[in-house]
Amino acid sequence: MHDRQVRVKFWANVALVAAVVVLCFFYLGLDPVRILTAAPHFAGYIAVNFFPPSLTHAPVYISAVLHTVAFAVVSTCISAVLSFIFALLMSEAIMPWRAVRWVTRFVMTFVRNIPVIIWASLMVLVFGIGSMVGLIALILATTGFLSRSYAESIGEIAAKKLEPLRASGVRTLGIIRHGLLPEFAPAWFNWTLFAFELNIRASAVLGMVGAGGMGVMIQTQLNLRRFNEVATMVLLLIFIVLCTELAAGWIRKKQMGVKVPRVKGWVLALAVAAVFFICLNYLNLDMARFLNRLSNAPRILRLLADVNVAMLLPGVRQFFVSFAMGIVGLVFGGLLAFVLAFCAADNITPWRPLAFLIKAFVSIVRAVPSLIIILMIVAAIGLGHNAGVVGLTLSSMGYLTKAFIATIEEQHRGLITAMRATGANWGQIVLHGLLPAVVTGFLAWVAIRLETSVAESITLGVVGAGGIGTLLARAIRQFDYPTVTLLILIIFIGMACLEGAVSAIRRRIF
Amino acid sequence: MLEICALVKNFTHPDTEVLHKINLTVRAGEFVVVIGPSGSGKTTLIRCINRLTDPTAGEIFFEGQPTSQLRGAKLRALRTQIGMIFQDYNLIYRSNVMQNVLHGRLGQMGFFRSALGLYSRQDLREARELLVAVGLEEFTHNKAQSLSGGQMQRVGICRAMMQNPKLLLADEPISSLDPASAKVVLDQIKALTQARGLTSIINLHQVDFAKAYASRIVGLRLGEIVFDGVPEDLTQEMTDYIYAR
Numbered sequence: 001m002h003d004r005q006v007r008v009k010f011w012a013n014v015a016l017v018a019a020v021v022v023l024c025f026f027y028l029g030l031d032p033v034r035i036l037t038a039a040p041h042f043a044g045y046i047a048v049n050f051f052p053p054s055l056t057h058a059p060v061y062i063s064a065v066l067h068t069v070a071f072a073v074v075s076t077c078i079s080a081v082l083s084f085i086f087a088l089l090m091s092e093a094i095m096p097w098r099a100v101r102w103v104t105r106f107v108m109t110f111v112r113n114i115p116v117i118i119w120a121s122l123m124v125l126v127f128g129i130g131s132m133v134g135l136i137a138l139i140l141a142t143t144g145f146l147s148r149s150y151a152e153s154i155g156e157i158a159a160k161k162l163e164p165l166r167a168s169g170v171r172t173l174g175i176i177r178h179g180l181l182p183e184f185a186p187a188w189f190n191w192t193l194f195a196f197e198l199n200i201r202a203s204a205v206l207g208m209v210g211a212g213g214m215g216v217m218i219q220t221q222l223n224l225r226r227f228n229e230v231a232t233m234v235l236l237l238i239f240i241v242l243c244t245e246l247a248a249g250w251i252r253k254k255q256m257g258v259k260v261p262r263v264k265g266w267v268l269a270l271a272v273a274a275v276f277f278i279c280l281n282y283l284n285l286d287m288a289r290f291l292n293r294l295s296n297a298p299r300i301l302r303l304l305a306d307v308n309v310a311m312l313l314p315g316v317r318q319f320f321v322s323f324a325m326g327i328v329g330l331v332f333g334g335l336l337a338f339v340l341a342f343c344a345a346d347n348i349t350p351w352r353p354l355a356f357l358i359k360a361f362v363s364i365v366r367a368v369p370s371l372i373i374i375l376m377i378v379a380a381i382g383l384g385h386n387a388g389v390v391g392l393t394l395s396s397m398g399y400l401t402k403a404f405i406a407t408i409e410e411q412h413r414g415l416i417t418a419m420r421a422t423g424a425n426w427g428q429i430v431l432h433g434l435l436p437a438v439v440t441g442f443l444a445w446v447a448i449r450l451e452t453s454v455a456e457s458i459t460l461g462v463v464g465a466g467g468i469g470t471l472l473a474r475a476i477r478q479f480d481y482p483t484v485t486l487l488i489l490i491i492f493i494g495m496a497c498l499e500g501a502v503s504a505i506r507r508r509i510f
Numbered sequence: 511m512l513e514i515c516a517l518v519k520n521f522t523h524p525d526t527e528v529l530h531k532i533n534l535t536v537r538a539g540e541f542v543v544v545i546g547p548s549g550s551g552k553t554t555l556i557r558c559i560n561r562l563t564d565p566t567a568g569e570i571f572f573e574g575q576p577t578s579q580l581r582g583a584k585l586r587a588l589r590t591q592i593g594m595i596f597q598d599y600n601l602i603y604r605s606n607v608m609q610n611v612l613h614g615r616l617g618q619m620g621f622f623r624s625a626l627g628l629y630s631r632q633d634l635r636e637a638r639e640l641l642v643a644v645g646l647e648e649f650t651h652n653k654a655q656s657l658s659g660g661q662m663q664r665v666g667i668c669r670a671m672m673q674n675p676k677l678l679l680a681d682e683p684i685s686s687l688d689p690a691s692a693k694v695v696l697d698q699i700k701a702l703t704q705a706r707g708l709t710s711i712i713n714l715h716q717v718d719f720a721k722a723y724a725s726r727i728v729g730l731r732l733g734e735i736v737f738d739g740v741p742e743d744l745t746q747e748m749t750d751y752i753y754a755r
Contacts, residue, residue, distance in 0.1 A: 164600045164666075167560050168673050169589035169617030174624040178613055182604040 021331050024324035028385045038381055038390045045380035053235055054228035064214035065236045069244075070279035071203035071213055075135055076196040077276045079142035084188070086143065087150035093158030094172060094180075112144030113495035114488065116202050117371070117459045118472065120211040125476050125484065126300045131283060132290035134211030138203055142195050153187035154180065193248050200244055201369040204237055208371065208463060215371075219463075222375050230376070234368060241367035300481070307489070308482030315468065315483075315490045319458075322467030323494070325385060326454035329392025333453075334446050336397045341404030342430050347416055348408060350426050362401045370395035374460050388457065388465035396453055400445060407441040408434060440509055447505045451498055458491060511709050512536040512559070512677060517568035519554050528554045530733040531568070541703065542711045543720040546730035547753050552713040555730070556679045559711070560592045561585060573676070590617040593670030595680035595699070599662040601669075603655035607646060610654050610665050611637040614672025633672075640668040644698050660691025664698060671702055678703055680712040684719070692716075696723055717749050 025032070088094045089104040114122075119140050123133035162179045170178070207215025214233060221229040340358050342348060349355035365373075374391030381387055411434060419433045461469020468487060475483040512535070519529040528551045536542055544552050557563040559570060561577065570577045572588060580588055593614070601610050615633050616624045623629075629637075641647045644664040649657060654665065663683060670678060680699065684692035700723055703710045714720045720727055721741040729737030729744070729752040737748050 160598060160600050161602060163562065164594065164596060164669060165613055165616065167562055167589055167592070167594040168614055168670075169586035170613070171586065171617075171621065171624060173621070174616045174619075177625055178605070178609070178616060178627060179602055182602050185604065 017331065021328055024328045027324050028321065028328070028389070030328070030389060031386055034381065034386050035390060038377070038386065042377055042380045042390070046376070049227040050231040050234075050376075052228065053231035054226075055232065057229060058232060061214070061217070061233050061236055064217055064233070065240050067283065068203045068214050068237070069200060069240060070282045071131075071135065071138065071206075072196055072199035073275060073279040074283060075138035075142055075203070076192060076199050077272065079139050079146055079195065080188070080192045082139070082143045083146035083150050086147040087154055088176065090147065090151045091154045091158060093154070093162050094176065108144055108147045109496055109499070110144075110492055111140050112148060113492050113499065114141075114144075115455045115459045115491075116141035117205065117209060117462050118469070118488070118491065120206050121209045121462060121473065121476050122484070122488070124210045125479075126297050126304075127290060127293045128296075129210035130286045130289055131211070131213070132285050132287060134203070134206040134213060135283070135285065137206065137211055138199060141202070142199060145198075146191055146195050149191045150184075150188065153191070154184060157183045190252065193251065197241075197244055197248055200241055201367075205369045205371040218372060219375065222379055225379070227379070234372060234376075237369075237372070238364055238367040242363060245363075245367075303481040304485050306482040306485065308480070308486050311483050311486050312490075315471065315487050318461075318466075318468040318471045319490050319494045321385075322457045322461055322469060323454055323498075325388050325392060325460075325465075325467060326450070326457035328389050329457065330396050330446065330450060330453040332389070332393040333396025333398075334400050334442075334449075336393070337400035337404050338442070340397070340401045341408055342434070344401070345405045345408035347411065347413060348426070348430065348434060358401070359405070362398050365394055366398035366402065370456050371459060371463060374465060375463060378464070383464055385466050388460050388467070391460060391465070392453060392457055395456060396449060399449055399452070403445040403449075404438075404442055407438050407445070410441075411437050444506060444509050447502050447509065451495070451502055454498060455495065511538040511573055512711075513571040514555075514559075515569045515571070517555070517558060517570065518566045519551070519558060519563065520566045528733050529558070529565075532733075532735060534728065534735065534738070536709060536711065538709050539707055540709055541700065541723065541725040542709075542728060543724035543726070544711065544713045544728045544730055545715070545717055545720050545752060548715075550730040550752075551733040552730055553681050556594075556681055556711055556713060559677075559679060560589050560594060562594075586617060590673060591676045593673045593675035593678045595663070595666050595670050595678070595683045597682040597685050599659070599666045599686075601654040601662055601665055604653060606651050606653055607641065607657070607665055608634075608637060608650045611640060611668040611672050614669040617673065637668070637672060640671055643702065644668055658691070659687050660694060663687065663691070663695050667695070667698055667702065671706075676709065678708050678710040678712075680710070682713050682715060685715055692719070717744075720744075 086104055086108055090101055090108065092101065095101050095104075116137055120134055120137035123137045127133045157180060161183055162175050165175045165179045203213050204218075205213075205215045207213040207217065208219050210216070214237070218230055218233050221227075221233070340362070343350065344355040344358035344362075346355065370391055373394055374387060377387045377391050377394075381390070415433055415437065416429055419429045424433070457465075457467060458469045461467035461471070462473045464470060464473075468491060472484065472487045472491075474480075475487060514532055514534040517529055517532040518527065520527050532551075532555060544555065546552050554563055558565045559572075559577075561580070565578055568578075572591070575588075577588055602613070609627075612627075612629050612633060615629060615637075616627075619629075638647070638650070641650055644667060646661060646664055646668075649661065654662065657665065663686075666683070678699070683699065684695055687695060696719060699710070699712070702708075712723075721744065724741050727737065727739065727741055727744055728735055729748065731752050731754075736752060737744060
């Protein structure tokens with residue numbers, strides 16, 4: 001392609017994205033002034049109202065935070081085992097029957113595309129409130145996510161490595177045990193660790209829909225405007241998330257390149273099992289109550305079998321509201337991340353202390369679940385789409401800044417040195433040297449984030465930020481089962497389309 | 511020992527006929543080298559023999575027994591008698607060299623013994639002898655990923671030999687190797703198969719290697735056999751024709 005054509009295509013794409021954002025802006029009736037002033041307003045509000053954190057109830061909160069961690073451990077362990085089985089059932093190399101592969105794949109796509117908070121609300125609707133339903137919701141969402149990730153890794157291994165075993169007449173079980181397991185172990189470990197980090201945040205918010213954990217405390221204290229109490233909990237949560245992230249990073253580093261003798265594998269398995277049972281015991285699950293309610297489930301499932309078609313149009317419209325909020329939040333967050341990343345990446349930062357500050361700020365933002373951020377923003381600037389967009393912008397910014405920084409830091413050092421040697425300044429190096437090298441990587445990250453952003457936007461609706469989530473929460477409160485079913489179907493179909501579109505975009509970018 | 515009758519293979523994506531009514535009879539003890547350009551159907555041909563690829567039409571008889579309808583346990587039983595060496599070695603990188611060699615025996619073990627990896631003393635001794643034969647005994651306990659390409663392929667040879675196969679298939683075993691390693695690998699394949707009186711079918715790209723090692727050369731062009739004879743009969747014109755675009 002000619003230079004000119006490339007330029008025209010580039011600006012056409014920029015114009016397209018800008019048009020979509022402007023359209024979304026009007027569609028949502030957003031107020032640019034309020035959004036632009038939200039950040040300083042929010043920061044001031046936090047500084048005045050949330051500090052100093054109250055320490056009077058700290059012991060209660062610490063136990064709540066430990067509960068959150070235990071939730072994440074138990075759900076991640078169970079999901080890791082379940083997901084492996086489902087991933088095997090989805091894999092062409094292991095499962096010869098196409099029908100089984102397709103059914104598993106479909107069920108997992110369905111499970112994955114309903115956000116965890118919505119699973120939790122549904123579970124509460126069917127089984128009533130309690131920690132057991134929270135655990136099940138968390139397991140469902142994690143299994144949906146992990147089975148897909150596992151299946152991708154297994155597919156890569158199966159394409160080559162398993163053929164010799166098959167060619168020498170080994171049974172499927174032998175192929176799994178001697179071919180797949182050794183090759184798959186590192187991917188298994190890494191994905192599971194990643195899911196654990198996500199689950200800590202997720203289990204912190206489950207309580208907001210009555211599914212156990214610390215979420216309900218945060219929400220209650222926010223509603224009572226006891227912000228100093230909220231501050232304590234949020235700080236504890238930030239602390240625990242940062243700790244797990246550090247630990248996970250340390251384990252990953254340690255795991256690479258270190259030879260682990262066979263015995264240690266068993267020790268590790270035993271240790272994980274021990275931690276699992278300690279956590280399970282600590283959770284004190286309300287199993288009896290859950291089993292009691294189980295007899296109720298068939299009746300409610302029958303009620304859910306109905307679909308309220310009359311709500312189809314409003315439902316779809318509200319899905320687009322959620323979608324639009326997700327897009328606007330993603331684009332704003334992406335733009336902020338773009339600027340921040342070039343200031344904070346180690347190899348190009350104009351000033352080291354600035355890089356450190358930005359990285360610390362981003363880590364803290366990332367540590368707080370977006371649902372909690374949004375509730376704090378709602379407290380500061382009031383309910384509605386504006387608050388939703390600001391919250392989504394913050395969470396997308398946190399995620400993308402980290403991803404962008406990693407992409408920039410991966411770039412070859414020589415690239416920057418060579419440009420510095422010609423006397424180019426910071427702006428010139430970024431614009432002409434780094435930008436062309438990182439732009440596809442950035443786009444890929446944005447595409448990956450798109451799904452999460454829309455899913456978060458739907459989730460935020462459940463706590464009142466508008467969109468299809470708000471509609472769903474209302475239907476659940478009013479026990480309007482046919483509407484619930486319809487909205488779930490809309491969310492599933494919409495999210496599945498989005499997932500398809502994102503994988504198509506990723507294929508085109510790479 | 512192997513009789514291929516009117517073998518046809520079509521692929522659906524994209525819609526192409528890769529093999530065109532191939533007829534080929536291989537006698538016991540032959541060292542057959544199949545040559546031909548990329549896309550001529552060499553790989554598909556040998557993958558049809560152990561049914562890693564299912565033929566579209568035609569039949570392959572292994573020791574007089576038709577193979578195209580075999581399923582499940584019977585298919586596995588056929589495969590245990592046919593060893594295979596792959597272009598990219600396809601070792602399990604994170605397992606050690608010994609385990610990779612022993613994988614060749616798994617297909618012949620019972621359900622529980624294979625699932626748990628309970629190899630017999632006899633198996634371990636044979637594996638060790640094979641590693642000595644290819645000169646890799648000092649790497650027995652190294653992870654497969656730490657080996658060089660040539661070493662990996664020699665482990666691949668041991669794995670195939672560990673099956674005690676009657677027929678050895680090799681799909682471009684030296685394409686990813688430098689000339690020196692390539693020679694070592696072919697020497698070892700030739701030596702081990704001769705010592706055991708094995709029948710071999712080897713796909714190769716390099717005509718000079720084919721002439722040096724084969725007892726019989728088969729030339730494949732656009733899915734058809736255009737040459738079948740002893741190396742001495744393969745003229746320069748024929749080679750040019752086989753590889754002509």
